Amino acid sequence: MNKESKIDLLLFLLPPLVVLSIFVIYPIIGTVVLSFISKGTFSLSNYYEVLTESIPLKALILTKLEPTPPWGALIHNAVWILISVPAVVLLGMILAYVLRYVFGSSFVLGTVFLGMVLPGVVSGLVIRFMFDDSIGIFPRIFAVLGVPMLSKTWTIYPQTALLALILGSIWLWLGFSVTLYSAGLDSIPSSMIESALVDGASQWQIFAKIIVPQLRPVTTVVILMTVMWVLKIFDIVYVVTGGGPGGSSTVLAMIMYMYFASSLEYHKAAAVAVILALLTLIPAYWYIRIVLKGERE
Amino acid sequence: MSKARISLKGVLLNLIVWVFTILWLLPFIALLIMSVKPYTEVILHGWWSLGGNYSLKNYLEVLMNPSYNFLQGIENSLIISITSTVIPIFFAAMVAYSLTYLSFRYKTLLFTMILFFMSIPQQMVVIPLFNLYVKLGLNNTLTGLILLHSAWGIPWIAFFLRNYLKLIPLSFVEAARVDGASEMSIFLRILLPISIPALIAASAIQFTWVWGDFFYAMIFLPSPDLYVVTQRLALLKGEYHIDWGLLSAGAILAMIPPLAIYLAFKKYYVRGFVGWGLKG
Numbered sequence: 146m147n148k149e150s151k152i153d154l155l156l157f158l159l160p161p162l163v164v165l166s167i168f169v170i171y172p173i174i175g176t177v178v179l180s181f182i183s184k185g186t187f188s189l190s191n192y193y194e195v196l197t198e199s200i201p202l203k204a205l206i207l208t209k210l211e212p213t214p215p216w217g218a219l220i221h222n223a224v225w226i227l228i229s230v231p232a233v234v235l236l237g238m239i240l241a242y243v244l245r246y247v248f249g250s251s252f253v254l255g256t257v258f259l260g261m262v263l264p265g266v267v268s269g270l271v272i273r274f275m276f277d278d279s280i281g282i283f284p285r286i287f288a289v290l291g292v293p294m295l296s297k298t299w300t301i302y303p304q305t306a307l308l309a310l311i312l313g314s315i316w317l318w319l320g321f322s323v324t325l326y327s328a329g330l331d332s333i334p335s336s337m338i339e340s341a342l343v344d345g346a347s348q349w350q351i352f353a354k355i356i357v358p359q360l361r362p363v364t365t366v367v368i369l370m371t372v373m374w375v376l377k378i379f380d381i382v383y384v385v386t387g388g389g390p391g392g393s394s395t396v397l398a399m400i401m402y403m404y405f406a407s408s409l410e411y412h413k414a415a416a417v418a419v420i421l422a423l424l425t426l427i428p429a430y431w432y433i434r435i436v437l438k439g440e441r442e
Numbered sequence: 443m444s445k446a447r448i449s450l451k452g453v454l455l456n457l458i459v460w461v462f463t464i465l466w467l468l469p470f471i472a473l474l475i476m477s478v479k480p481y482t483e484v485i486l487h488g489w490w491s492l493g494g495n496y497s498l499k500n501y502l503e504v505l506m507n508p509s510y511n512f513l514q515g516i517e518n519s520l521i522i523s524i525t526s527t528v529i530p531i532f533f534a535a536m537v538a539y540s541l542t543y544l545s546f547r548y549k550t551l552l553f554t555m556i557l558f559f560m561s562i563p564q565q566m567v568v569i570p571l572f573n574l575y576v577k578l579g580l581n582n583t584l585t586g587l588i589l590l591h592s593a594w595g596i597p598w599i600a601f602f603l604r605n606y607l608k609l610i611p612l613s614f615v616e617a618a619r620v621d622g623a624s625e626m627s628i629f630l631r632i633l634l635p636i637s638i639p640a641l642i643a644a645s646a647i648q649f650t651w652v653w654g655d656f657f658y659a660m661i662f663l664p665s666p667d668l669y670v671v672t673q674r675l676a677l678l679k680g681e682y683h684i685d686w687g688l689l690s691a692g693a694i695l696a697m698i699p700p701l702a703i704y705l706a707f708k709k710y711y712v713r714g715f716v717g718w719g720l721k722g
Contacts (some may be wrong), residue, residue: 150544153625157540158552161533161596168571168593169559175570240459246452247459256463258712259470262704264654266672267693270679271469280476280489280686282468316466321715328716377563380656384676398657401565406661411569418565429561436557437550 180415191416195400218392218400222424225311225375225396232315233371234364237322241330242356244323258324260317265380272313273385276300283309303393306386310394313381318374322367329363330356365435369428376425397421477501477690484686500691504678512692514667515674518584520699522670523652525588527645530595534644535637537596538603539629543615553604559597567594568661575662587662587670591652599644605717606640607633643714646707650700671696 183190240257244250260268276299278284288296299309333356341351379398382388388395388403395403397417404414476489483494504512540546541553571590572581580586618628634641656672663669669677678685678692704711 150625154540154544154546156626157536157544157629161537161600164533164593165559165596168590169562169567169597172567172570172574173562175573176566179569243455243459247456249460253459253463254712255708256466259466259701259704261715262650262700262711263697264656264672264675264700266654266656266675267697270675270689270693271473273679273684274472274686275469277684280472280484282465324712324715373561377565380654380672383656383660384679398563398565402657402660405569405572406664415569418563418569421563422566425561425563429558432561433554433557437554440550440553 176415176418179412180419182412191412192420195404195413195416195420218388218395218397219420221307221394221396222376224307225314225378226372228311229315229318229375230368230371233318233322234367236315236319237326237367238357238360238364240319241323241326242352244327245330254323254327258320261320261324263317266384268313268317269381269384272309272316272381273300275313276305276309300386300394301390303390306390306394310382310385313385314375314378317381318371321370321374325363325367326360329360333359366432369432372428373425373432376421397424473690473693476686477694479687481685481687489686500687501695504688504691504695510674510678510692511667511669512671512674512695515669515671516695518663518668519653519671522584522587522591523649523699526591526595526652527648529588529592530599530648531641531645533592534596534599535603535634535641536629537600538607539625539633541600541604542607543612543628543633544625556597556600560601564594564657568658572661582663582665582668584663584668587658590658590662591655595648595652599648602644602714602717603637603640606637610636639710640714642707643710643717646703646711647714649703653700 180191181187181189244253247253263271275281276283278296278298281298284296284298287294295305297305299305337355337359338351341355346354377398378396379402382394382396382399383402386394388399398421401414401417401421404410404417472489476484477500478496478498479489479494480497480499483491487493504510537552537556541549541556567590575581575586580589614632615628618632623631654672655670656676659670659673663673666673666677675689675692675696678689
């Protein structure tokens with residue numbers, strides 16, 4: 146490289162790298178260091194305490210002691226992922242496919258996408274509203290169906306609070322998967338489907354044998370992005386339940402915030418942040434690998 | 443794929459999807475109705491009843507009552523969202539340009555770092571930055587939040603712009619180089635104008651994200667006189683009693699800017715999202 150282009154490179158990259166060093170690299174390292182410091186010495190005790198004495202895992206044991214399920218934050222994050230990933234994948238794929246045969250599909254797509262645009266706090270309030278017993282939609286439906294267990298305000302009972310949040314989050318995030326699947330469907334050559342039709346394949350066979358396998362790369366991205374999004378979820382939990390009642394709907398991001406802002410235990414907050422980041426790195430690593438592979442091709 | 447034929451199955455399918463769509467919109471319709479009704483009427487007859495006196499009282503209350511200070515929140519949010527959109531776009535464009543058109547040794551490393559920064563959760567950076575901000579006097583300032591949002595925007599916008607630039611043929615960059623144009627002038631005169639659709643998409647998405655941010659605001663703007671709109675809205679909810687009329691008016695006000703941007707740039711916005719998720 147000649148001298149001139151080196152100067153150009155410096156001109157282009159130095160300012161953003163300085164900004165990123167101060168606001169991203171330095172604090173990432175700082176958080177890791179802080180998480181290992183306890184009472185002035187270097188140790189693992191923050192992790193130990195966070196994982197045993199506090200809400201994230203203690204609740205695992207408490208499940209057996211209490212009638213209500215105040216599972217731990219870690220468990221809540223896991224349950225959240227286990228429910229929302231299949232829901233987002235299946236609903237997203239089916240809706241995107243069905244939309245091809247529906248009148249006014251771009252309006253439907255635009256509507257479903259709203260969840261991606263609105264501030265999390267507004268979405269949270271909508272979730273709170275949907276599950277409110279006096280004016281909300283879900284409890285009303287269950288009241289008509291004669292299910293008293295579910296015809297109350299879901300978000301204030303430990304048995305239903307987490308479920309309400311999970312259902313609400315699926316409702317919000319579906320726009321992401323439907324949009325990606327719609328674009329994925331557009332890229333499937335129509336000749337493939339036409340020749341299958343000529344061969345006498347049924348709609349269902351086409352969906353199962355052509356559409357689903359062709360959409361596999363999209364499905365991978367949808368799964369990875371959904372996991373990353375769910376792991377970081379904070380604002381709807383804060384607004385709707387605050388992690389309650391009794392810790393029954395708390396999540397890692399919420400625990401981190403509580404340690405930081407309520408009990409001012411910065412080192413423990415850092416430990417939770419590191420745990421959260423490590424979990425996020427699993428799907429992130431996968432995603433980065435896919436992108437880098439695409440780069441080389 | 444074939445167009446919908448008129449058949450019983452087709453009609454049924456349309457019906458199901460449209461009922462689903464209306465159910466989807468129902469909570470927002472409910473918010474809209476509740477925001478123009480006195481809450482006592484909502485409680486007595488439900489938000490779905492059409493009778494009663496409609497008024498903008500809830501909106502006036504939210505905006506004018508000094509204890510809610512909503513206007514101040516909107517102002518702060520606008521300042522933060524607009525500046526935190528304009529600043530990172532330029533930095534990110536420079537990174538994207540370097541990654542696409544310049545060759546240098548640690549390019550793959552830089553690109554991997556960008557992808558890594560994109561995936562790190564927000565929680566990972568707040569504690570050291572909070573300490574730093576307290577020392578520098580940036581805590582509880584809009585500037586502090588703007589700097590953070592701007593820095594946080596650089597990685598994903600750079601990745602996003604790079605995906606766009608990759609699709610543009612190199613030939614005229616080479617031609618401009620042969621003509622003796624400097625990299626900076628190629629960047630400013632050719633690449634930025636070509637990237638306008640991608641720049642619009644990135645700006646729209648960044649704006650809605652910053653506008654919707656709650657976590658960073660809660661940590662870096664702890665004092666209520668500087669609250670942004672999302673914090674104001676969370677405050678409106680109250681601890682035990684929820685005044686849905688007031689809250690709906692607040693929620694509607696808080697969603698107008700991102701919704702307006704989304705509707706205005708819908709095409710770019712959605713295409714941008716698809717590119718972010720699929721290309722690479």
